[in-house]
Amino acid sequence: MTKYLISFPSAAMQVSPEDLPAVGDAARAVIEEAKAAGVYVFAGGIHEGVAPVRVSADGAVSAQVYPGSHLDGGFTVLELPSREAAIAWSAKLSAACQCDQELREFMYDPAS
Secondary structure (H helix, E strand, O other): OEEEEEEEOHHHOOOOOOOHHHHHHHHHHHHHHHHHHOOEEEEEEOOOOOOOOEEOOOOOEEOOOOOOOOOOOEEEEEEEOOHHHHHHHHHHHHHHHOOOOEEEEOOOOOOO
16 A cells, blocks of 8 residues: 655645634544544644754754755645545545645655
8 A cells, every 4th residue: 555645734724713623623533534444644733833953964953954845734644545545535634624635645665
């Protein structure tokens, strides 16, 4: 099976503060459904209150991240039998989060 990344940037979620708890509940319900279906790998959101850093091979830490590497929002990784299944799960998350999702396919890695 193939792993798929389903994600959205923070700016895509245009939800009122009063609707945010219901959106969170709906998204968690889809995640629970994915767990029950045995396709769940990982899900989470980038903590935007913590600044990213770049770490080199020698352990040096720099506040300068790669140009154009802005990363925020929510992410879900599912392991699915087909792209069609990935599109169907993306649609469920899109409905729950009330914003379109981006779908990406991970390259095959026999060790993962």
